């Protein structure tokens with residue numbers, strides 16, 4: 459009896475050891491469990507157009523504009539104040555808003571935004587200072603999160619300036635935990651510029667993470683900062699940096715290629731249509747950055763195209779991949795075209811045909827690049843013309859103007 463008992467005891471402890479070792483292996487949980495941003499967040503942010511020139515009057519008028527322009531009806535929700543609303547800390551370490559620019563206080567501003575049926579967003583930084591040199595949240599995370607919750611904040615963009623040697627995963631986890639402890643549902647937007655590849659570690663920390671440095675209001679091309687440092691990125695430079703990141707996005711956790719420049723003046727209407735369509739198909743947050751009080755009808759039509767927005771907000775939450783690209787020289791000219799495809803919940807594909815070249819191009823989409831068999835017939839619908847183009851078998855071709863897109867759904 460003694461021998462089997464010994465053997466049993468040895469086996470028991472061996473398996474116990476295996477079990478404990480297994481439990482000790484760190485495994486990332488899949489998504490942040492705050493239940494928010496199950497589709498990419500939609501809203502407006504002050505930075506791209508107004509920089510540090512923010513005030514309660516501006517933010518209120520932008521909330522008004524979001525409603526009166528039809529943006530709210532189209533799905534935009536968050537009104538987000540970026541950098542420069544804060545000036546100092548009081549003797550107890552509480553963050554102090556700029557009393558000249560926000561004389562009624564942040565709680566009153568949040569109430570105003572909420573009364574319009576919208577949500578209130580704010581900005582801080584994981585370092586000692588924000589990028590514009592205002593007080594950051596380092597060492598004050600729990601205190602700031604409570605303050606935001608008391609003000610009725612629904613969205614926090616959290617930047618990465620003046621962080622020294624701080625570890626990004628630690629810094630963003632600390633603020634995540636602080637937000638959780640404040641017990642108010644707050645969308646958590648990581649603005650770490652992709653430096654430490656947040657798509658690899660941030661799915662259970664934030665609802666979205668920036669994948670690149672700042673966007674500039676141009677079709678293509680990097681621009682040095684005024685101090686000579688590198689760089690902000692043109693719209694297409696940012697798009698190129700999204701290739702390969704599609705598997706990291708999903709409900710509650712999105713890649714963020716930065717905010718929209720649509721309507722800010724640096725691109726043509728065609729280019730803005732391309733910019734908006736690319737962000738939509740990339741399942742990117744749709745955070746407008748223009749003046750909502752004075753949009754031209756053309757810009758309003760771009761930002762409120764419900765068919766394109768429906769692609770962005772599709773419940774499956776897949777980010778488009780670049781499934782085909784061609785770059786060839788034709789004498790002095792260049793033919794540079796791409797196909798992007800996003801699987802949708804109903805089994806259809808949203809497909810974007812991008813013409814990066816200086817002249818019109820005909821682009822053909824064989825079903826094989828969409829992952830469909832060739833014999834399949836499918837209805838193709840143009841989401842900018844708002845028309846079914848017909849039933850096609852095997853492939854579909856269309857002429858795309860220079861610096862523009864055609865966006866369709868292909869529905870078998």
Ligand code: GLA
Nearest residue numbers: 505540541589590617649672
């Ligand atoms: C960084 C961010 C921008 C903006 C500014 C504010 O550059 O990436 O989006 O928030 O800081 O200072």
